[in-house]
Amino acid sequence: xxxxxxxxxxxxxxxxxxxxxxxxxxxxxxxxxxxxxxxxxxxxxxxxxxxxxxxxxxxxxxxxxxxxxxxxxxxxxxxxxxxxxxxxxxxxxxxxxxxxxxxxxxxxxxxxxxxxxxxxxxxxxxxxxxxxxxxxxxxxxxxxxxxxxxxxxxxxxxxxxxxxxxxxxxxxxxxxxxxxxxxxxxxxxxxxxxxxxxxxxxxxxxxxxxxxxxxxxxxxxxxxxxxxxxxxxxxxxxxxxxxxxxxxxxxxxxxxxxxxxxxxxxxxxxxxxxxxxxxxxxxxxxxxxxxxxxxxxxxxxxxxxxxxxxxxxxxxxxxxxxxxxxxxxxxxxxxxxxxxxxxxxxxxxxxxxxxxxxxxxxxxxxxxxxxxxxxxxxxxxxxxxxxxxxxxxxxxxxxxxxxxxxxxxxxxxxxxxxxxxxxxxxxxxxxxxxxxxxxxxxxxxxxxxxxxxxxxxxxxxxxxxxxxxxxxxxxxxxxxxxxxxxxxxxxxxxxxxxxxxxxxxxxxxxxxxxxxxxxxxxxxxxxxxxxxxxxxxxxxxxxxxxxxxxxxxxxxxxxxxxxxxxxxxxxxxxxxxxxxxxxxxxxxxxxxxxxxxxxx
Numbered sequence: 114x115x116x117x118x119x120x121x122x123x124x125x126x127x128x129x130x131x132x133x134x135x136x137x138x139x140x141x142x143x144x145x146x147x148x149x150x151x152x153x154x155x156x157x158x159x160x161x162x163x164x165x166x167x168x169x170x171x172x173x174x175x176x177x178x179x180x181x182x183x184x185x186x187x188x189x190x191x192x193x194x195x196x197x198x199x200x201x202x203x204x205x206x207x208x209x210x211x212x213x214x215x216x217x218x219x220x221x222x223x224x225x226x227x228x229x230x231x232x233x234x235x236x237x238x239x240x241x242x243x244x245x246x247x248x249x250x251x252x253x254x255x256x257x258x259x260x261x262x263x264x265x266x267x268x269x270x271x272x273x274x275x276x277x278x279x280x281x282x283x284x285x286x287x288x289x290x291x292x293x294x295x296x297x298x299x300x301x302x303x304x305x306x307x308x309x310x311x312x313x314x315x316x317x318x319x320x321x322x323x324x325x326x327x328x329x330x331x332x333x334x335x336x337x338x339x340x341x342x343x344x345x346x347x348x349x350x351x352x353x354x355x356x357x358x359x360x361x362x363x364x365x366x367x368x369x370x371x372x373x374x375x376x377x378x379x380x381x382x383x384x385x386x387x388x389x390x391x392x393x394x395x396x397x398x399x400x401x402x403x404x405x406x407x408x409x410x411x412x413x414x415x416x417x418x419x420x421x422x423x424x425x426x427x428x429x430x431x432x433x434x435x436x437x438x439x440x441x442x443x444x445x446x447x448x449x450x451x452x453x454x455x456x457x458x459x460x461x462x463x464x465x466x467x468x469x470x471x472x473x474x475x476x477x478x479x480x481x482x483x484x485x486x487x488x489x490x491x492x493x494x495x496x497x498x499x500x501x502x503x504x505x506x507x508x509x510x511x512x513x514x515x516x517x518x519x520x521x522x523x524x525x526x527x528x529x530x531x532x533x534x535x536x537x538x539x540x541x542x543x544x545x546x547x548x549x550x551x552x553x554x555x556x557x558x559x560x561x562x563x564x565x566x567x568x569x570x571x572x573x574x575x576x577x578x579x580x581x582x583x584x585x586x587x588x589x590x591x592x593x594x595x596x597x598x599x600x601x602x603x604x605x606x607x608x609x610x611x612x613x614x615x616x617x618x619x620x621x622x623x624x625x626x627x628x629x630x631x632x633x634x635x636x637x638x639x640x641x642x643x644x645x646x647x648x649x650x651x652x653x654x655x656x657x658x659x660x661x662x663x664x665x666x667x668x669x670x671x672x673x674x675x676x677x678x679x680x681x682x683x684x685x686x687x688x689x690x691x692x693x694x695x696x697x698x699x700x701x702x703x704x705x706x707x708x709x710x711x712x713x
Contacts, residue, residue: 115318116285118420120146120257122444123451127427130257144257178206180669182230184539192532253451270657276304277649281312281454288317288397288417295556299654302408306648310409316447317397317417338385341378345371387437390419416450418443477603485596489589496585504567504574515693517566522692525559531681538672538688541656541665560660561653563692568651575647579640586636593632597625667691 117130124146185191185203210216210230216223256279258272276282282304286297304313352367394417402412422435423442439445505511526534533549542559544552564571604617650659671687674680 115287115418115420116257118424119283119285119316119318119418119444120255122418122420122423122442123255123448125427127424146255146257148254174209178202178209180539182206182210186230192536270655273303273655274657277307279308281314282308283314283316285316285318287319288393301405301413303652303654305405305408305413306652310405310411310413312414314414314416315401317394317415318420338378338381341374341381345374345378348374387441390437393417414450416443416447418447420444478600481596481600481603485592488592492585492588492592496581500581500585502574502577502581504570506577510570514567514570518563519689519693521559521562521566522689524562525688526685531684534681534684535672538668538684541661541668543656543661558653560658560664563660563664564651564653571647571650575643578643582636582639582643586639589635590629590632594629597628601625664692 120130121127129146130144181199181202185199191199207230210226211223214222214226216226256275258275284297284300284304286294301313301315348367348371352364352371397417398415402415405413419437419442422437423439423444425431425435426439426442435442505514525537528551530549533547533551536547537544537557537559544558545556546554547557548554600621601618604614604621607614607617609617652658653660655661656665667688671684671691674684674687
């Protein structure tokens with residue numbers, strides 16, 4: 114994709130992030146580049162800190178690899194269609210176990226490991242680099258993430274977790290694939306849902322290698338090239354004539370003229386290349402900027418870059434200059450955009466000086482703030498108890514949603530062979546590519562299908578909750594406003610001398626304006642948090658998303674049904690019962706998703 118080259122160019126380093134050309138392709142874990150205090154922009158000293166996985170993350174990875182190892186080596190249901198793929202992931206699992214047990218270096222550890230790799234046992238970190246850079250020194254942190262779309266669910270989930278926390282997202286894609294590749298399209302859509310279009314930055318690489326021809330030629334350059342070729346032919350004829358007439362002086366002038374024409378021809382070729390590249394970039398930008406206007410009326414940010422040409426300019430010894438100058442590579446433009454973008458969203462903390470008047474009123478003020486905090490907590494607790502709405506407000510809506518989800522679960526087994534159905538359960542219902550007749554080589558996600566069935570209910574819940582936030586926001590605002598007025602009355606009645614009292618009132622007047630201004634944004638903040646919850650509840654891209662987490666144990670339980678007569682029929686029935694228990698639906702108990710939403 115050119116992601117590593119882009120990072121090297123943005124940070125003005127030739128060999129910082131390994132590229133595919135050096136044999137280091139495929140980022141295996143998240144790498145975060147931050148500023149090293151005291152380091153100048155071009156310094157070559159780095160601090161590297163490795164943050165290892167915690168127990169939860171490590172257990173998730175071990176569990177996933179153990180299931181895959183067990184399925185390939187001990188299961189009777191390995192489908193020949195997926196044999197090579199399952200063998201590869203089983204080998205990866207064994208390699209991980211050997212690494213964890215130090216089996217490569219310790220014979221006794223290897224013996225112990227082999228004793229654990231049985232059907233009974235197997236069935237049941239981020240990197241930070243501190244350095245100098247004009248971007249990093251201005252508080253921009255760049256996180257290089259592993260690509261999405263591989264078979265490692267935990268790595269995909271970890272990557273998505275970091276993506277959701279970022280302020281903006283840069284998606285790097287090849288120019289000849291971005292219009293047709295499903296993975297790139299899905300990443301752009303996820304970024305727009307999470308960050309909005311204005312915070313989604315699409316960077317296209319290798320535009321000069323796009324084989325598609327521009328629709329219109331460059332007439333002027335074409336005419337000049339033709340004229341140059343004709344002039345060269347004319348000069349050659351004159352040189353031959355001069356040689357035959359033994360006119361050495363005129364011949365030298367003609368050869369110099371020929372060299373100038375050849376140099377001009379090379380210039381025209383480079384100019385044509387630049388023009389073609391610019392035309393391709395403009396065409397792609399016109400196609401991509403408003404492609405997702407149905408999701409967001411704002412256009413996505415678009416840049417086309419030539420990282421390898423920028424890197425070539427950094428070489429002190431080069432045979433010739435690259436076709437494009439540094440500014441035309443797009444790197445400087447993208448770097449400046451990131452700096453300007455940060456300046457717009459940066460929070461400026463105002464460190465105003467305090468005077469002696471504050472020392473006089475500080476004890477009362479601190480006590481007053483503590484009381485206000487208690488009142489706020491009480492108001493919000495009451496709101497959470499009385500105003501937090503159920504996903505389905507009445508039995509008819511719940512019954513309708515139940516019918517939709519039931520239809521979805523039944524459809525999973527409709528026209529699906531046993532091996533495909535079992536493979537979905539084993540992969541927590543997220544399959545990157547299924548060669549079955551039903552899915553025809555496309556990715557499929559059962560969790561997303563469940564989410565889409567209830568998404569209207571989730572949207573309705575979010576809209577109803579936003580109406581409720583208006584009431585609590587107003588109550589909290591009035592409480593703050595009343596507290597501010599009480600501070601004013603206290604200052605007026607305090608034993609401060611008239612000059613100090615005037616200073617204190619003036620200072621508090623300024624702060625009161627800022628407090629009320631900030632408090633006025635409370636409703637917007639609450640609605641933003643509701644949007645975050647809604648996005649989380651309607652995003653099913655990996656195994657750490659809501660429905661995937663809720664149903665993980667059910668998938669595993671159904672997948673482990675013993676292989677026997679009528680096994681597939683029993684598995685399908687068990688899947689339906691696990692997803693939609695009849696007893697709970699009859700008594701109108703809370704559905705599985707409700708406690709999770711309330712917790713969020």
